[in-house]
Amino acid sequence: xxxxxQTPRYLIKTRGQQVTLSCSPISGHRSVSWYQQTxxxxxxxxxxxxxxxxxxxxxxxxxxxxxQFSNSRSEMNVxxxxxxxxxxxxxxxxxxLAASTDTQYFGPGTRLTVL
Amino acid sequence: xxxxxxxxxxxxxxxxxISILNCDYTNSMFDYFLWxxxxxxxxxxxxxxxxxxxxKNEDGRFTVFLNKSAKHLSLHIVPSQPGDSAVYxxxxxxxxxxGKLIFGQGTELSVKP
Numbered sequence: 001x002x003x004x005x006q007t008p009r010y011l012i013k014t015r016g017q018q019v020t021l022s023c024s025p026i027s028g029h030r031s032v033s034w035y036q037q038t039x040x041x042x043x044x045x046x047x048x049x050x051x052x053x054x055x056x057x058x059x060x061x062x063x064x065x066x067x068q069f070s071n072s073r074s075e076m077n078v079x080x081x082x083x084x085x086x087x088x089x090x091x092x093x094x095x096x097l098a099a100s101t102d103t104q105y106f107g108p109g110t111r112l113t114v115l
Numbered sequence: 116x117x118x119x120x121x122x123x124x125x126x127x128x129x130x131x132x133i134s135i136l137n138c139d140y141t142n143s144m145f146d147y148f149l150w151x152x153x154x155x156x157x158x159x160x161x162x163x164x165x166x167x168x169x170x171k172n173e174d175g176r177f178t179v180f181l182n183k184s185a186k187h188l189s190l191h192i193v194p195s196q197p198g199d200s201a202v203y204x205x206x207x208x209x210x211x212x213x214g215k216l217i218f219g220q221g222t223e224l225s226v227k228p
Contacts, residue, residue, distance in 0.1 A: 004158070033214045042221065043159075043204065048214030056215040090158050094214065101147045101166055102213040106158035 002027065004093050004107035012113045018079040021110045023091030025072050031055070031096025032074040033104060034066060037088040049074050050096045078112075086114045118142045119207050121219035128226050134192040136222050138205030141186065145207040149216070150179060150190045152201045159204060163190070195226045 005024045013019050025032050033056075034046040045058040049068035066076040072093075078085055088111050092104035120139045128134045136150075146167040151159035165172040165179045165188065172179050178191045192199055205219040 031214045033216070035216075035218075043206075043216075043218040045215050045217065050214065056212055058215070088156065092158075092216075096214065101164075103149065103161055103164055104214070104216060105161060106151075108158045109156070111156065 004091055004105055006089075006091050006107040006110050008110060009108065010111045010113075012115060013081050014115050015081055015083060017081050018077060019081060019112060020075055020077050021089055021091075021112075023074045023076075023093075023107060025074070025091075025093030026105060029093035029095055029105075030072050031094045031102065031104075032068055032072065033092045033094075034074070034076050035090040035092065036060075037090060037109075038084075038086075043090070046076065081114045083114050085112065087112060117220075118145075119205055119217050119219040121203075121205055121222050123222050124220070125223045125225070128195045128224065130197055130226055130228050131194045134190075134195045134199065134224055134226065136190040136192075136203050136205075136224065138188045138190075138219050139186060140188075140207055142207070142209065142217075143186070144209040145217075146210050147208045147213065148179070148181060148188050149206045149208075150177075151204045151206060152199075153204060153221070154201055162203075192224075195224075197226050197228055200224055200226050 033048040048056040068074045088109045094102035149164040150162045153159040202221045206216040
């Protein structure tokens, strides 16, 4: 099975712009979660989508949003970019059916740099 | 509020010896725990997991131990190999929130030949 794929791998934007990142989960997986990794804050949960609905949400401002399509592919959007949004954005997929014991498998990440 | 803590930022071990990475948590609602290995600028790679109904799980050279009363888990790697050198993250999820992992800050393991 192919793994989780993320596009693009690298992105450079300027402050105030917006950005859209894409994630294709492992075939058959219906849950997609997004994480932000920064040197200061570590790996932090952004949100999870399951069957096109946001199922869990982390503590990020409303500038961070996402959606999931009927084929389980997901996108996340960050509007009005700030310098502090520079990070590695990771997507993870899981079957999504177990209440707790789903294992998440991660993609390679998108490195976003905001200038 | 750091719900998952890895108090050792780094660990150095000789090849062939045992590596023990530790993780503490505070949320008693956590019921599933995972260990991931990560290289810079790559996504985490799943290593091993354990459900709260167990106290031990083994997979090859990797064993995870869970002590629920102490809210502590550890990852044992035996024998350690130079290729194990990476950052290891402990993660946890609460009941009905399997899609939301809370991560520790990571421990950088260096295995020296």
